[in-house]
Amino acid sequence: xxxxxTLHIKTPEGITFALPLAGPVARFLAWxxxxxxxxxxxxAINMAMQMTQLVSSDFAQAAAILSYFLVSIGYGILCEWSYxxxxxxxxxxxxxxxxxxxxxxxFSQIVIRNLLRFIDSLPVGYLVGGLSCLLSPxxxxxxxxxxxxxxxxxxxxxxxxxxxxxxxxxxSLRDYPHLVARLRQRTSPREANIALQxxxxxxxxxxxxxxxxxxxxxxxxKKIISFPQEVIDGITEEQFVRNVVDVLVQASGTxxx
Amino acid sequence: xIIDLERFIDEEKRYWTELESILDKLERDPLKKxxxxxxxxxxxxxxxxxxxxxxxxxxxxxxEIRRYLESLVGRAYAExxxxxxxxxxxxxxxxxxHVFPQTFRQHLPAFVLALGxxxxxxxxxxxxxxxxxxxxxxxxxxxxxxLDPSKxxxxxxxxGAEKDRLAGKKATFSAFLMTHNxxxxxxxxxxxxxxxxxxxxxxxxxxxILGATALDFVHARQSTFLLGWLLPHGAIEIPAIVLAGQAGxxxxxxxxxWGRRVSLKKRLRTVAPExxxxxxxxxxxxxxxxIVEAFFSQYHEPVIPYHAKIIFGTLELAALMLFFGLSGKSxxxxxxxx
Numbered sequence: 118x119x120x121x122x123t124l125h126i127k128t129p130e131g132i133t134f135a136l137p138l139a140g141p142v143a144r145f146l147a148w149x150x151x152x153x154x155x156x157x158x159x160x161a162i163n164m165a166m167q168m169t170q171l172v173s174s175d176f177a178q179a180a181a182i183l184s185y186f187l188v189s190i191g192y193g194i195l196c197e198w199s200y201x202x203x204x205x206x207x208x209x210x211x212x213x214x215x216x217x218x219x220x221x222x223x224f225s226q227i228v229i230r231n232l233l234r235f236i237d238s239l240p241v242g243y244l245v246g247g248l249s250c251l252l253s254p255x256x257x258x259x260x261x262x263x264x265x266x267x268x269x270x271x272x273x274x275x276x277x278x279x280x281x282x283x284x285x286x287x288x289s290l291r292d293y294p295h296l297v298a299r300l301r302q303r304t305s306p307r308e309a310n311i312a313l314q315x316x317x318x319x320x321x322x323x324x325x326x327x328x329x330x331x332x333x334x335x336x337x338x339k340k341i342i343s344f345p346q347e348v349i350d351g352i353t354e355e356q357f358v359r360n361v362v363d364v365l366v367q368a369s370g371t372x373x374x
Numbered sequence: 375x376i377i378d379l380e381r382f383i384d385e386e387k388r389y390w391t392e393l394e395s396i397l398d399k400l401e402r403d404p405l406k407k408x409x410x411x412x413x414x415x416x417x418x419x420x421x422x423x424x425x426x427x428x429x430x431x432x433x434x435x436x437x438e439i440r441r442y443l444e445s446l447v448g449r450a451y452a453e454x455x456x457x458x459x460x461x462x463x464x465x466x467x468x469x470x471x472h473v474f475p476q477t478f479r480q481h482l483p484a485f486v487l488a489l490g491x492x493x494x495x496x497x498x499x500x501x502x503x504x505x506x507x508x509x510x511x512x513x514x515x516x517x518x519x520x521l522d523p524s525k526x527x528x529x530x531x532x533x534g535a536e537k538d539r540l541a542g543k544k545a546t547f548s549a550f551l552m553t554h555n556x557x558x559x560x561x562x563x564x565x566x567x568x569x570x571x572x573x574x575x576x577x578x579x580x581x582x583i584l585g586a587t588a589l590d591f592v593h594a595r596q597s598t599f600l601l602g603w604l605l606p607h608g609a610i611e612i613p614a615i616v617l618a619g620q621a622g623x624x625x626x627x628x629x630x631x632w633g634r635r636v637s638l639k640k641r642l643r644t645v646a647p648e649x650x651x652x653x654x655x656x657x658x659x660x661x662x663x664x665i666v667e668a669f670f671s672q673y674h675e676p677v678i679p680y681h682a683k684i685i686f687g688t689l690e691l692a693a694l695m696l697f698f699g700l701s702g703k704s705x706x707x708x709x710x711x712x
Contacts, residue, residue: 128451132424133431134444179545186553190560201401217639221452225646232653235557235564259567263625264646265639 124255124267126219136219139212139268141250144258148243150206155192159185193231198224207268217255217265226264233260289348290360297364300342308337309365312358319355331355383439386426390446393419397449420450472702474655477648478617479698481624488619491574492612495581500589502582513586523594527674530599534677540668548668555611555660559618563625563653570626577619584612602680605687607667613694614659621652 123135162184166177196204202214202222214230216222237246237258246258255267290297312334319327335354338361349357396416400408408416427443478485502509533539540547558576565572591600628641636644674680 126448126451128424128447130421130424132427132447134427134447134451136448173545175542175545179549182546182549182553186556215452219448219451220455223646225650228650228653229646232560233564233567235561236567263567263629263642265642 122256124217124219124269136215136267137270138256139210139270140256141247143210143212143270144250144256144268145243145247147204147206147210147212150209151192151204154205155188158188158192162188190231193234194227197222197227197231211271212268213271214266215269217267222266226266230260230264230266233258233263236260288360288363289352290344290364293344293348296342296344300338300361301365303341304338304365309362312338312362313366316359316362327355331358334358335361382426382429386422389419389422390426390443393423393446393450397446397453400453401449416450417454420447420454423447423450469651470655470658473651475698475701475703477651478620478655481620481648481652484623484627485616485620487623488573488577488616491577491619492581492584492616495578496585496588497581498578499582499585499587501585503586503589504593510586510590513582523591523596523599527596527599530674531676534674540672544668548664551667552661552664555614555664556657559615559656559660560653562615562618563621563649566622566625567629568626569629570623573619573622573626577616580615598680598684599674601687602674602678602683603671606671606683606690607663607687609687609691610659610666610694611663614656614663617652617656617659621649621656624649624652 122140123137125133125135127133159181163181166180166184169177169180193204197207197214200208203212207213214222214227216226234243234246237243237249237260239245243258246260249258249262250256253262255261257267261267290300315330315334319331322330331354335357338358339349352360393416396412396419423443423446427440427447430440430443499513502513562573562576565576588600588604591597624645628645629638631638631641634641670678670683670686
């Protein structure tokens with residue numbers, strides 16, 4: 118089966134959005150953190166139980182056994198239920214358990230996926246679960262398959278800052294509004310996006326590649342619309358592409374000074 | 375055709391910011407309940423942002439805005455649909471006396487299968503020990519079961535009269551039994567994911583151990599001791615393990631899906647709450663069995679007469695059968711649900 122690192126979901130409103138899936142490494146690291154949390158919690162409970170040894174060492178030992186059992190099984194269930202699919206480890210690794218259809222989790226799903234850790238952890242260190250993640254197209258371990266859950270990455274994507282490419286300097290193309298309108302009409306979103314991405318990533322290119330790239334993009338836009346020679350003269354091809362992107366992104370307004 | 379991205383962002387940004395703020399609040403405080411006006415605001419912003427995403431996907435120049443709006447819509451989608459679900463108050467008493475036994479009866483064939491496999495293993499273990507006493511050493515994993523039953527009974531009765539072997543250790547032993555048996559049961563259930571093969575193996579092996587032990591004591595003419603020792607806790611513990619097998623077979627049945635035209639996802643979604651009910655129920659049974667085994671079953675004559683223990687175990691078994699057979703039945707529909 119073809120592996121995918123995103124899950125596309127179509128909403129009843131007819132919109133399709135993509136959920137980036139968490140890979141085995143992120144999940145394993147989250148589990149390591151959670152294992153450490155479980156160890157700390159059980160150590161803390163054991164230390165508290167030491168106090169009850171003064172009353173009854175039998176009771177203290179029984180409480181220690183029960184607490185370890187309840188914490189090791191209940192930690193994942195309680196955290197994922199209380200924090201909508203996240204444990205401490207998952208929160209730190211910015212991953213979250215979700216329903217495979219993009220909805221929030223049902224309690225039974227959380228219980229099933231956590232109880233099936235008994236199989237996923239076989240024979241040691243979650244080897245079965247890890248293999249299942251690697252082989253599953255949606256990076257699901259066996260518990261996820263049974264519970265219809267996935268684990269998604271939750272990178273916080275900030276509002277994009279377009280100011281870095283919009284210099285608000287004089288743009289000679291704006292002196293020809295009818296040509297600008299024609300350019301906007303004839304340029305597809307994909308073409309415009311290529312030009313914009315080239316500008317956003319220009320500093321990551323080596324100088325020769327940068328010049329070649331912008332030369333190709335400029336040539337392409339010059340084929341779409343013929344601007345007068347005086348518009349193109351005296352500016353580099355990168356500047357021309359910047360001017361083109363400026364008019365594509367900002368349709369309105371006079372050039373800002 | 376390209377939209378005017380700057381104007382688009384200027385007009386819509388405040389709605390995205392507002393939606394992000396609501397989602398951040400919900401994630402910071404997952405237990406927060408929203409009032410009606412907050413729900414309406416969330417729904418409005420979600421729909422508006424979805425519409426903006428559609429415009430950006432169709433007519434925009436760049437992907438950063440689209441990725442941002444996708445992440446917002448994805449986060450809001452789950453919140454909106456979760457809010458549409460009707461929450462219901464959980465009643466432990468109703469769950470125990472109605473939901474649990476009804477769920478058991480709904481999947482009675484799976485229980486019968488699990489019981490049958492255990493019984494088959496019991497008979498194989500009994501036959502093996504009956505034919506060849508040396509088989510005991512191979513079949514039985516516990517050292518205390520390797521002893522000659524008559525000697526063991528004599529030893530138990532003598533030391534029991536002199537001192538309490540479990541003095542100062544009963545609670546620890548009880549906790550160990552509860553956790554160990556629950557782990558074994560959960561593992562038996564989890565092996566249902568192997569299309570039930572692992573569950574069959576575990577139930578069968580469990581049956582073999584039981585059968586070998588039982589027939590060993592029967593051949594040594596220690597049946598009374600056997601019943602007095604096993605019945606008090608076994609009347610609950612053994613059915614709990616079989617229940618775990620039932621849950622495993624329900625899971626296996628959902629995976630296999632013979633004769634059902636429903637997708638795998640839907641089958642698993644349907645059985646998930648029922649599996650959780652059975653697992654929680656059997657965990658409670660094993661807690662009780664652990665207490666009985668540590669505080670009652672280990673004491674023999676002359677401390678506790680065998681007939682008292684046998685009567686106690688028999689009453690437990692009868693109560694269990696009545697519970698699973700009759701509890702919650704009056705409100706049950708023909709399909710077995712409330």
